[in-house]
Amino acid sequence: MRIHGRIGDWPVDLTVELDGAEWAQLRGLPVAAVDEAYPVAAPATAPSASAGDRLWALAQELLRRAGALDGPQLFAELSALAGGEEAGKRLLVRLRHCPQVEVQAAGDAPVYRWTGAAADQ
Structure with missing residues (x-):
């Protein structure tokens, strides 16, 4: 996930990478359900x-x-x-x-x- 914009006068460009367990915490889902639905993808490589x-x-x-x-x-x-x-x-x-x-x-x-x-x- 990429976040870019400004906080006041400060420019922000942030990349956040989450694994399946972290997505589960954010969504309130069991870890196994998120691991199946949201595999970790490497955006820098061509699929x-x-x-x-x-x-x-x-x-x-x-x-x-x-x-x-x-x-x-x-x-x-x-x-x-x-x-x-x-x-x-x-x-x-x-x-x-x-x-x-x-x-x-x-x-x-x-x-x-x-x-x-x-x-x-």
């Missing part, structure tokens, strides 16, 4: 094809379990899952075009809904 497939499956599962998430919340979850904002954006775009996902305009941000209407990609 292999199988790692990309695994991330894609996890991204779909995240939305399927939630049922619906607004765009900013989903982006934050995907960025954490993928280990960075760039990879999170790729997953968000891929979900936007996924036949199992319906994107609805709702207020300030779109809402992504899992419909499961088509066979898994």
Whole structure:
């Protein structure tokens, strides 16, 4: 997770890396559930094809379990899952075009809904 901005006159650029147990503490979930859903990803390395497939499956599962998430919340979850904002954006775009996902305009941000209407990609 990357945090950047300002605190008063001070610029802030901070990268925070959390393992499965730390995510569990933040979310209040059992450690085993978080370890399965949020594997530790190394953002500095390019993911292999199988790692990309695994991330894609996890991204779909995240939305399927939630049922619906607004765009900013989903982006934050995907960025954490993928280990960075760039990879999170790729997953968000891929979900936007996924036949199992319906994107609805709702207020300030779109809402992504899992419909499961088509066979898994």
